[in-house]
Amino acid sequence: MNMKQSFILALKSLKTSKMRSFLTMLGIIIGVASVIILTSMVDSMKQLMVDKFESMGTNLITVSISGRGGNRRVEPEDMLKLVEEKDTLQAVSPNITIPAYIKNNNENQSVNCIGTSETYHEINNIGIESGRYLSYMDVERRQKNCVIGSYVAKNVFQGTNPIGQIIKLNGNSFTVVGVAEEKAGGTQGSQDDRVYLPYTVARTLTFISRVSNYTFSAADKNELEQAIADIENALFKVYQSEDFYNVISVSAIVDTLDELTGTLTLILVGIAGISLLVGGIGIMNIMLVSVTERTREIGVRKSLGATPWNILSQFVVEAATTSGCGGVLGIVLGIGGAYALCSLMDMPTVITLGSIIIAFSVSAVIGIAFGYFPARKAARLNPIDALRHD
């Protein structure tokens, strides 16, 4: 009840001396706003990356085989067998990336060529804009068919329908059977600047005929761990060493990203915390001035029966109210700033409730902590000395 009155009084005095209150709160405002802006920037950036990775498919598992391991080797057929055997695995596609040149108006342009099986587009979430993806028959019979990305379609065919047309890759003719949906803004060098071939054909276009990359899809996102383990076990049986292959999932990448951004957030919040500390010192400073200015008031209150605790709580509540108000203003500024900056940088804005709650409670705690010392000074004043003060 005495607290409530102190709170109302504190709000009143904030209102009556706006400029001074604002300057007192400035450190807290800046501190809280920067905590919110910085964590929001990191979170937004992380979200952007996570979205990108997850659009590749959260149940995607990438296997790369690095060494030859003597005469031990796995063939695409072995991997297909593995998928059939294990319930945890849904599909697999070998992928062979070969550098290639595509002939466009008598000019050779570089393009990314990927040899895949017929399951690749499903595993990698590649939609088909028109036509179809490569078929089992294309792969089995080594048909010189291909699917092109949206950039290639735009660049080579200039608006005419590419389906059924011929393109020349490294001097070989391929028939376009499908166009993939745009995935990365349709820009040069991106995922849209690609040509997908049957891997059986791609092998013949390069002198490294061994397949060293596979992408798997797990049957169930929740059994990803088991799926990875199944693949690793199979590979270990062949190579007898973990050094010759590497199994990575998008989820693992996302986890690593989580860890990284967590650390980054901590560092940034630590830096912003310094500003909160400076804000707290500012509040302590003003509270000390306020105690001196109001010594007579303290004396009057004591003469009317205020206990030391009454005086202490009055000043602590006042400090906490001041920095709490600063916290609220900082939150408003921080949210505004985060939206402005994120839209400037073309990112989705992510503001977590957690960062708001933490920022606000830290500011209130700072008010209490830094208000305590001046408040104790006030509470300990001798009534008669306080009354005589002017």
Place this chain on the structure above:
Amino acid sequence: MIELRDIYKIYSDGDSEIRALDGVTMTVEQGEFVAIVGQSGSGKSTCMNIIGCLDIPTSGSYHLNGIDVSTMNEIELSHIRNQTLGFIFQQYNLLPKLNLLENVELPLIYRGLSPKEREEKAKIALERVGLLDRAKKMPSQLSGGQQQRVSIARALAGEPPVILADEPTGALDSKTGRDVLDFIKKLNDEGTTIVLITHDMSIAEEAKRIIRIQDGKIISDMPGRRNAL
């Protein structure tokens, strides 16, 4: 109920020492109206501050309602100031940021009354000094005499048995000073013990008992004119 015995209050700055109170012994019984008179600097305020538990004597004993004040801690002293004593100061000492009602409610807040009870009692006190219609005004909007009446309302809101007034008319013109004094007399008639401090003999003479003080010593203690009537 107020018993001072051999009270000394000595301020020493450097080599010289000032004996603000130099062996004061006095007893004030319940229902009395005592005026303490003396020249400026004679030690009147020091005496009242000790009676009011705002200040601590250098030596001597002070019993209030039979209890030795020097054995009380800060919290017990707060309760005494809140429940037993009411103060009226020369400079009113109203809090400028609170309106009249809130000012009068202050001692009731520290007594722990509910908001409703507080407001009721504060309004009764303001009514008594004739300022209820201005309850929501700020102190700065009032004249000196009105402000002093608010401070009287504040002193009596908690119905303390003792009211201590340090030069309550000192800052007022003689007409308003007289009104304030009449009000204090009325309080005494209702049974409140009054200790009034003044340097003005004509005011002191309104009391039932007059204690003269000079250089920290009591030089006379006699009945006032009002008592004789």
